[in-house]
Amino acid sequence: MDKQLIIMSPKELKRYEIIKKVINQELKGVEAAKLLSITDRHFRRLKKKVIAHGAKGLIHGHRGQPSNRRLPETERQRIINLINKYYVDFGPLLAAEKLASRHNIHRHHSTIRNIMIAEGIWRPKQKQKKQYRSWRARKASLGEMIQYDGSYEYWFENRGPKCCLLAAIDDATSKVWAKFAHHEGVWPTFAFWQSYLKHFGKPYSIYVDKFSTYSMNHKLAQENPDTLTQFQRAMENDLKIKIIHALSPAAKGRVERLFKTLQDRLIKEMRLNNISDIKQANIFLETEFLPQFNAKFMVEPKIQADLHQPLNQSERKRLNSIFSRQYERVVRNDFTVHHKKQRFQLSKKQPATICQKDKIIVEEHCDGSIYFRLRGKYLNYQTLPPLPKKIYQNRNHHHKPMWIIPKTINCSAINPRCQPPTESNI
Numbered sequence: 001m002d003k004q005l006i007i008m009s010p011k012e013l014k015r016y017e018i019i020k021k022v023i024n025q026e027l028k029g030v031e032a033a034k035l036l037s038i039t040d041r042h043f044r045r046l047k048k049k050v051i052a053h054g055a056k057g058l059i060h061g062h063r064g065q066p067s068n069r070r071l072p073e074t075e076r077q078r079i080i081n082l083i084n085k086y087y088v089d090f091g092p093l094l095a096a097e098k099l100a101s102r103h104n105i106h107r108h109h110s111t112i113r114n115i116m117i118a119e120g121i122w123r124p125k126q127k128q129k130k131q132y133r134s135w136r137a138r139k140a141s142l143g144e145m146i147q148y149d150g151s152y153e154y155w156f157e158n159r160g161p162k163c164c165l166l167a168a169i170d171d172a173t174s175k176v177w178a179k180f181a182h183h184e185g186v187w188p189t190f191a192f193w194q195s196y197l198k199h200f201g202k203p204y205s206i207y208v209d210k211f212s213t214y215s216m217n218h219k220l221a222q223e224n225p226d227t228l229t230q231f232q233r234a235m236e237n238d239l240k241i242k243i244i245h246a247l248s249p250a251a252k253g254r255v256e257r258l259f260k261t262l263q264d265r266l267i268k269e270m271r272l273n274n275i276s277d278i279k280q281a282n283i284f285l286e287t288e289f290l291p292q293f294n295a296k297f298m299v300e301p302k303i304q305a306d307l308h309q310p311l312n313q314s315e316r317k318r319l320n321s322i323f324s325r326q327y328e329r330v331v332r333n334d335f336t337v338h339h340k341k342q343r344f345q346l347s348k349k350q351p352a353t354i355c356q357k358d359k360i361i362v363e364e365h366c367d368g369s370i371y372f373r374l375r376g377k378y379l380n381y382q383t384l385p386p387l388p389k390k391i392y393q394n395r396n397h398h399h400k401p402m403w404i405i406p407k408t409i410n411c412s413a414i415n416p417r418c419q420p421p422t423e424s425n426i
Contacts, residue, residue, distance in 0.1 A: 012058045019043075019050045019058075071111065079105060079112065080119055087268075092116055094265055098272075133250055138172050138299075143200070143307035145171040145244070147207045147255040150184035153263055159276035165262065166192045169255050171207070172301040175294050176258060178285055180278040186230050187366055189213055190323035193235075197319070201308035205242035206235065207252050230325055238322045239315065265293075321371075325364040331356055336384065337372065343387070344372070347380035354379070 008016065018035055021027040033043040049057030082103055087095045092113035099105040099112065116122035139145045148168045155163055166188060167178040177196055181188035213231055228236070235241040246252045269289060275281050315322070329337050331354060335346045339362050346354060352374050354360075360379065363371040372379040 008055065008059065012055075015046065016050065016055050016058055019047055022047060023051065071107070071115075075105070076115060079107070079115055080121075083112075083116065083119075083121055086272075088121060090268060091264060092122060094268065131250075138302070140172060140302040141305045141307050142170055142173050142175070142301050143203045145205045145207055146203045147171055147252045149209060149252065149255045149259070150181075150211075151259040151263070152184075153267075155180065155267055155270065155281070156276045157267065157271060159271075163278060164188070165259070165266075167255060167258060167262070168192075168196060168206075169258050171254060173298050174254070174258075175298050176290060178262075178290065180281045180285070182278070184211065184213060186213055186325065189231055190234070190366065194319060194323050197239075197311055201310045202239055202241055204307045205244055207244045207246060207255075209246050209249065209252065233326065234322050238318075320365055321363055321373075324366070324371075327362045327364075328359050329362050331358045331360060337362070337381070339370070341386075343384040344370075344381045345384050346372070347382065350377075350379050352377040352379070 015036055018027065018032050022029050022032045029043055029047070030040060033040045036043065038046075046058065079099065082099065082105075083090070083095055087098055090098065093109045095116070096107060096109035096112040099107065113122070117124065146168045147170075148166075150164045150166045152162060152164050154160075155165060164181050164184050165178055166181055166184065167176060169176050177199070179188075179192050179195065181192070213229065232243055235243055249256055266289065270276075270281060270284065273284060275284055311319070327339065329339055331337060331346065333356050335354065335356070337344045337346065337360065354374060358374060361373040363373060365371070372381055
């Protein structure tokens with residue numbers, strides 16, 4: 001006769017040993033019930049099961065059997081088919097949300113997670129040891145500090161080229177504002193913050209990294225603290241918004257984690273909505289994605305106060321001027337200004353008095369127009385034609401100039417030190 005292997009938990013094994021002592025009259029039932037922290041009635045019930053079935057009587061009858069609350073096989077198979085067809089690269093939480101909103105399958109994300117792991121669709125990530133960093137509390141109020149950065153990614157997958165997502169997240173509430181652009185340069189950054197200020201107002205401070213758009217990184221600029229980028233000049237000098245530079249990516253971890261979330265969710269949302277260019281994506285962000293995203297992930301601030309300041313009338317009028325590239329140029333003696341290999345003639349009639357050697361501000365606006373400003377007044381000018389090109393422009397040509405040596409004159413006969421040019425002394 002084959003012996004049957006019985007698997008018991010430590011708790012069941014302990015109960016079995018004590019019940020055997022009672023059956024062998026080594027211990028009284030009342031004392032055994034106290035040792036097991038159960039009632040006398042329940043102990044007598046367990047004793048009868050052990051007498052009738054042995055150690056197997058203490059094991060639950062459903063052990064090893066499918067659960068009565070398990071997912072129906074038809075529904076489980078439907079979930080697997082839908083995930084393989086539409087959401088094969090989705091995480092369990094996002095897949096559960098899409099199954100509920102698009103297919104009316106309402107199951108907890110842990111259930112979807114177990115199905116995806118069992119089918120080999122999704123593999124949980126292993127936690128890695130990270131460098132120790134101390135915790136920083138969130139800012140107390142909305143608008144107190146905005147973390148801002150850009151992320152280059154194939155946001156449209158194979159439907160479009162690689163582009164940059166510019167995003168700002170409020171440190172206190174995690175409220176997000178984002179725009180797609182071709183790159184993270186000055187003009188896209190200016191366009192982003194111009195739209196932000198029109199929607200929300202001026203924040204108290206902006207937290208950025210040391211990318212060249214936001215910080216002067218070369219050695220000479222670092223030695224002179226007054227040297228500012230176009231972004232710093234617009235924010236700090238014109239709008240009086242404090243700029244804070246992070247010393248490491250982990251310091252502005254909130255916006256870095258935001259990009260990680262968006263690279264998972266936003267890419268898949270745009271795929272489901274068949275969005276494949278920047279213009280469509282920006283409309284989708286503002287009208288659909290961001291309102292839903294903020295409603296899901298925003299948190300309550302400690303202090304119910306909004307530190308955003310509305311733009312005053314003067315700032316609204318000068319907004320295009322503030323978000324322009326600005327350079328300092330000197331008025332020449334003929335009242336011309338040279339800028340980027342172009343010449344501009346200042347007119348005789350001007351709203352402000354101009355003198356030779358005056359320093360004026362050249363503004364390059366995002367639409368390509370150029371303005372000259374002196375003491376807050378815009379000057380009248382006209383563009384001059386380019387200077388005529390020189391015949392011999394390349395003075396550093398690799399060919400050596402040809403010497404013309406007259407045959408009729410012998411210089412050495414007149415002066416012994418005068419030798420005709422040869423290939424060795426040219």
